[in-house]
Amino acid sequence: MFANNPDDTPVNVCSAIVAQGLCCGCGMCAGVCPSQYLGVQFNMYGELSPRPQPESVCSGCGLCLRVCPMSEPSPPTDRIAAELAPQWGQVSPDAVLGFHLRYLVGYSAADGHRANGASGGMGTWVLETLLAKGLVNAVAAVGPGVIPETGAICGYRWCRTAADARACAKSAYYPAELSRIIQYIRSHEGRYAVTALPCAVRALRLAMRAVKCLRERIAFIVGLTCGYGMSAFAAEYVCADAGGNPWQLHEITFRIKQNQTPSARVSLIRCVSGQRTDGEHVSLQRSDEAFGKAGGNRWFTRRACDYCDDAFAELADVCLMDAWLPAYLRDVRGNTVVVVRHSAVGALLDEAVAKRDITLADVTRDEAVRSQSPLLWFKRRLIVERIRSARKAHAPLPTLRTDLYRDDLSPLEAAYARVLMHMRDASPRAWLDSGKDPVAFRRRLRAPSLAAGLLRKLIRKGCRSCSE
Ligand SMILES: Cc1cc2nc3c(=O)[nH]c(=O)nc-3n(C[C@H](O)[C@H](O)[C@H](O)COP(=O)(O)OP(=O)(O)OC[C@H]3O[C@@H](n4cnc5c(N)ncnc54)[C@H](O)[C@@H]3O)c2cc1C
Ligand code: SF4
Ligand code: SF4
Ligand code: SF4
Known part of the structure; x- marks a missing residue:
């Protein structure tokens, strides 16, 4: 058994993980909860997370915390x-x-x-x-x-x-x-x-x-x-950028291969949106356009x-x-x-x-x-700055393997990591505030996007392997 929350309600993933912004949306907690207290739903930011179910009671057994990949302490x-x-x-x-x-x-x-x-x-x-x-x-x-x-x-x-x-x-x-x-x-x-x-x-x-x-x-x-x-907002953004209706997205298919591209890195994304009765909007967009830009800037990714x-x-x-x-x-x-x-x-x-x-x-x-060198740069190197920022803000963290990361980031890398964190944080709100209009959305994130682009260029000049 885990100690209760200050208001005497049992501690479970809702208070210890979701409320702390650490949930990755895997759904395991809801899969194992013996009281069927947890159900997975989309939150207002297009992210799947567990939520208490009406008329069910948490027994405080702690199983959800034992299986949660973001729970701390859990074995590395x-x-x-x-x-x-x-x-x-x-x-x-x-x-x-x-x-x-x-x-x-x-x-x-x-x-x-x-x-x-x-x-x-x-x-x-x-x-x-x-x-x-x-x-x-x-x-x-x-x-x-x-x-x-x-x-x-x-x-x-x-x-x-x-x-x-x-x-x-x-x-x-x-x-x-x-x-x-x-x-x-x-x-x-x-x-x-x-x-x-x-x-x-x-x-x-x-x-x-x-x-x-x-x-x-x-x-x-x-x-x-x-x-x-x-999050689901990324799919909506791609759909809207290709002229579709992000409020009525029915289907999205990533990684459609096309013969004429110069690189295996570039594929097509197909979206189907709109009223099914009035004719649907079907789009095909290159993966290195809206989707590539969103991923590169960490828009719509989760804090976890x-x-x-x-x-x-x-x-x-x-x-x-x-x-x-x-x-x-x-x-x-x-x-x-x-x-x-x-x-x-x-x-x-x-x-x-x-x-x-x-x-x-x-x-x-x-x-x-x-x-996987760009991915490793992000996951094993820039992570140092993200941990540093979280600790400075006294924000909770999952179980980490800090012995795996070298704390020798250049000031440019640290600044880049912070800009990406800012965009990850700001993008869901910006998408909602822009009425799901991709042009208005990009305008809201223009300054940090430009800063990230500039920092990427400067880092690339100094360190080829970081960004290739
Ligand atoms: C969100 C995401 C991020 C990725 N990031 C990278 C990356 O940074 N670098 C990299 O090299 N590869 C990445 N991959 C893996 C890559 O895209 C391919 O899935 C992988 O190369 C296998 O391709 P394949 O043609 O052999 O498999 P396929 O024959 O296409 O089969 C893929 C299998 O994965 C399953 N699958 C698809 N999406 C998911 C999902 N979200 N969760 C669980 N199962 C799923 C499918 O149902 C299918 O059975 C990522 C995949 C996903 C889903
Ligand atoms: S503590 Fe037990 S009963 Fe409560 S949500 Fe977690 S798994 Fe379910
Ligand atoms: S197990 Fe943890 S990370 Fe997975 S959905 Fe539940 S709270 Fe989120
Ligand atoms: S980056 Fe890690 S936490 Fe995020 S979805 Fe991928 S595996 Fe899960």
Whole structure:
């Protein structure tokens, strides 16, 4: 049991995490709460967060805090990874990449995987293979379609067939939460796989430590590298910038491949909005336009992401990411870097390579790290300034691995980190205050955007590896 709040109400994630601005929206707390006290809803800023449910009572059991990836104190990610290492196989530790068996790069040769995947289609291949081999009964992946409980336009859904898994291909830069998935696993025996971003992977591992049936039933976790999680406002902004109606956004599809782009980094985003009866507005926009600018400036990202230092989903059985490496950028068909941890996943990959179902080559450790250098700069270097600012303001922080970060930021880097924090903080309010008009919104954030652009240029001049 945890001590009560000063007003004698029980401490739970609502007071200890959400009210402190630390929630990443993973939904795990609501998935495990034995009193059904928590339900996940969108807040006024387009972020998913748990909320007390009417007519239910919190018993103060503290389980939500034990499974919350942002709860402090909870074990640091590398300590949990060290506990998992024996079950993974002959893994080696690495301070940046986490434990690993091998690093590979390539793509799935199965019909449609690569063309429909975000990068090399390896995510869909892994999920489909786990199902086909009977290693799991179902996989939880993120795909299109309204989630009735929250009104989200995409989210977690169960896949039991190859066709289901294929319908969930690509990356959803949109809030996705696990509560319904966890409730289902708790009440249905079976073996399951889950795809997840690093914070949700951490939540899954904490929940598996705390809840026996989750430990027994979650057989595989397929992690994705993650630079930042975005609120639903990011999707609205992209839709509005392409001439659509952000108040009536029905569908958004990221990472549509196009043959004519010069780089695998650039894809298309399709939005469908407007009154279904009066004709919908359908737009296609390049990812390096509104979306790229929003991500680069950290607009619509969550405060929790400011303190996230896990680039490679260190607690997942396998982690997938884009091959942002010079040798692969020109190949617009897409390639996935695969960090293998679980020996069973390694064996599946070996078998498929031998049968030419997939094409994979080894990459060096340095190449795997280099494929994520801008992300690592943000997560492992600029984090120092974000922590410093939080401590100065006496703001609460999640469990951190401060021994991993070198406190030698240049004044320019520190200033850049502060401008990004400011924009992360100001952007949701600015979007609302501008009436969801992208031009008015950008006007409101003009000064910090210009400052960030200037600082980026100055930093790039002094330090190429920081910004490439
Ligand atoms: C929010 C987000 C941020 C990312 N940031 C980076 C980054 O900075 N650098 C980088 O290299 N890669 C990043 N990725 C991963 C990258 O976009 C691809 O997902 C990865 O390369 C695998 O591509 P693929 O073609 O092999 O997989 P696919 O065949 O496309 O399969 C991807 C699988 O991931 C699932 N999925 C999609 N979105 C989510 C989600 N939000 N939560 C959980 N599961 C999901 C899908 O349902 C699908 O099963 C990010 C992904 C997301 C969703
Ligand atoms: S898990 Fe326990 S402490 Fe948390 S909200 Fe539910 S009943 Fe309350
Ligand atoms: S981070 Fe996840 S577990 Fe923690 S409060 Fe938010 S939704 Fe709940
Ligand atoms: S940056 Fe970290 S906290 Fe934010 S969505 Fe990605 S994994 Fe979660």
